[in-house]
Amino acid sequence: MKIKNKILLALLITLLFSGITITSIWYGTSQSLMDTYLKNMSESTMxxxxxxxxxLLTDTSYMATLISTNGKNIIEPISNLNRKELRQNGQWNKEYLENRRSILDYIKGMIGYKYYISGITVAANEDCIFATSAIIQDKETLYREIQKLDQERLETSMVMMDPIHLEGLKYTVSSDYVVPAVRGIVDADGNLAGYVILYFDYGVIDKMFSANLPEGxxxxxxxxQGSLIFSNCGDDTSVFGHTGQGYAYHTxxxxxxxxxxxxxxxxHFYISGIRQTAxxxxxxxxxILLAAGIISGIFISRMTTEITVLSEHMNKVSEGHMDTQYHVISRDEIGQMGHAFNHMVVRIRELMQKISEEERDKRRNEIAFLQAQINPHFISNVLNNAAWMAGIRHADNIVLLLRSLNSLLQNAMHAEEDLIKLSDELDYVDNYLTIMEYSGSYDFYVEKDIEEPTKSLYIxxxxxxPIVENAIYHGLPEDLSKQGCIKISAWAKGEHLHISIEDNGAGISLQDAQQILVRNPERRKSFNGIGVPNVNERIRLFFGEEYGLHYESEPGQYTKCIFLLPVVKEVQDGNHKTGIGR
Structure with a gap:
């Protein structure tokens, strides 16, 4: 699948996922807002x-309190009716009639103050119940129902009773029902002496509640007590348990x-408009999502065109057309990729040319090596015979020289492992120094400062x-009055092994010190064919670019070559094939 199609597919999936996510969030938020709004509106309506x-209740409570606390017209007559004898020869006496007239005159005067009060009744006891109208016919039943109420609560507040059916007395009110509101009458001793009953016109309650309700x-x-005071849906109080969906319930x-x-x-009464808006x-x-998808598709199509052109140039390079070049148009990431591609093609051409030159040098060196090759075993046998003959003639100095030369040759013949112990490498150097001492061309002595633990480390x-040879040929003093000195030191510090080879010659400049490590095909090779630059490169190939050689020198004093190597305490068998272990 082309990258253009992949990007378009990814865009389609992203838009689809975003659309589903946004729709879900939008639906959930809208539904939550509608539910909250519906709840708030239903609560507000209620x-x-x-x-x-x-x-009306507050006003009624105020009126009931006003009547029940009237001392002259209510409390004193009620107290008298409860304490004194009221009958004489089976007839109401004068005391009863005077108190009755005082109570009725007062409550009849109060009846016109509130339009929703259908009647007022004052009850001193079961026999003394006085009313402004004929709403209550069974006075004994009324008094018994009042006695069932919370008497302590009646002393301080008004209590509403169940609605009363009027049975044809509608001429005084606008409905067939009234709702009694009862307030206790407390005498001067703080005792409950009687009751004031105000009758709510149920028709007023019906109109008041119905006016604030939406249709349906x-x-x-x-x-x-669980009795219905008002209902527009019948007498069943469980109707709200099965109203079904589409209603907001509140209590x-x-x-x-x-x-x-x-x-x-x-x-629907409240949220139909909100639903349409949602x-x-x-x-x-x-x-918006659809428009964004179309615009993004057009933009991606244009953008991937440049990627396609760049891909075609890459295919040409893979086919071997190294002279191809991408024409950079934009300055964005694709333009940066184009610049990087052009730079990469140039670098590949340069590397190919360099590899070609190195291959030519390699073939030239291989030919030179083959031309210079002789049979090392033949030479070793000849040296052993010469040493035996010198021993017979008691030429001990010649024996030592021949044995040192043979040891060097044996090391070269059996160089099977890349890493050896420092002690073995020092033995190889000692054999070389023995040969150089017997050559008679150089006057020098050797000092060694080798820390004992370092001798078992691998290098x-x-x-x-090669470094010792370079120090002998180029580092010893030219002045014959000063004997040359080659000092070899080795010490370990942390995870690093340091080896120093120092001479006491004339020293070299910083530029000459840097040139020593630069490979030069024309430079004379060392005794074993390994030059100083080769040593530095081999160390870096083994251990990394942070390791290798560096030179320090003081003109007229010394030149010092310092090795920086890792501490290698052990190696695997056949380390020239399988690697090394630290």
């Missing part, structure tokens, strides 16, 4: 209905009267002798 009725709503008011407790308000409002928002979001083979 509270509005209650607050409208609460004003269910509303009920239930008192503490509210009016603590001052102990009434529970239950309301179920049709959802759908419109969803459509706009979908349109690459044939790395010390």
């Amino acid at each position: 509270r509005d209905a209650y607050h409208a009725f609460e004003y 709503s269910y509303f009920q008011v239930v008192n503490e 509210f407790l009016a603590e001052n009267v102990g009434w529970n308000f239950h309301m179920a409002i049709p959802s 759908l419109l928002s969803g459509g706009v979001i979908s349109a 690459p083979r044939f790395i010390l002798q």
Whole structure:
């Protein structure tokens, strides 16, 4: 699949995922907002209905308190009716009639103050119950129902009773029902002496609640005893348990009267407009996502065209057309890739040319090596015979020389391992120094400062002798009055092994010191064919670029070559094939 198609597919999947995610979030948020709004509106509607009725309740409570606390016209007559004898020869006496007239005159004067109060009744006891109208016919039943109420609560507040059916007495009120509100009358001794009963016109309550309800709503008011005070959906108090979906249900407790308000409002009444707005928002979001997809597709198509052109140039390079070059148009990442591609092609051409030159040098060196090759075993046998003959003639100095030369040859013949112990490499250097001492061409002596633990550490083979040879040929003093000195030191510090080969010659400049490590095909090779630059390269090939040689020199004083090697305590068998171990 082409990258263009991959990007378009990724874009399509991203847009699809984003669309699903945004739609889910939008739907969940919209639904949550609608539910919250519906809950708040239903609660507000219920509270509005209650607050409208609460004003009447407060006003009624004030009126009941005003009547029950009137000392001259209510409390004193009620106290007299409860304490004195009221009948004489089976007839009400004068005391009863005077107190009765005082109570009736007062409550009849109060009846016109509130339009929603259908009647007022004052009860001193079961026999003395006085009313402004004929709403209550069974006075004994009324008094018994009042006695069932919380008497302590009646001393300080008003209590609402169950609605009463009027049975044809509708001429005085606007409905067939009234709702009694009872307030206790407390005498001068703090005792409950009687009751004031105010009758709510149920028709006023019906109109008040119904005016605040949306069409299709269910509303009920239930008192503490579970009796219906108001209902627009019948007498079944369980109707709210099966209203079904599409309704917002809410309940509210009016603590001052102990009434529970239950309301179920049709959802569409409030959220139809919100739902339409939410759908419109969803459509706009979908349109934006679609437009974003189209614009992104056009942009990606243009962008991938440049990638296709760059890919074609890469194919040409893979086919061997190294002269190809990409024409950079933009300055973005694709343009940077184009510049990198052009640079890479140039570098490949340069590397190919360099490899070709190195191959030519390698073939030239191999030919020179083959031309100079002789049979080393023949030479070794000849040297052993010469040493035997010198021993017979007691020429001990010649024996030592021949044995040193043979040891050097044996080391070269059996160089099977790349890493050897430092002690073995020092033995090889000693054999070379013996030959150089017997040559008679140089006057020098050797000092060694080798830390004993370092002798068992492993280093690459044939790395010390070329440096020692270079110090003898180029580093010893030219002044015959000063004897030359070659000092070899070795010490370990942390994870590094340091080896120093120092002469006491004339020294060299910084530039000459740097040139020593530069390979020069024309430079004379060392005794074993390994030059100083070769030693430095071998160390880096073994251990990395951070290791190798560096020179220090003080003109007229010394020249010092310092090896930086890792501490290698052991090697695997056949380390020239399998690597090394530290």
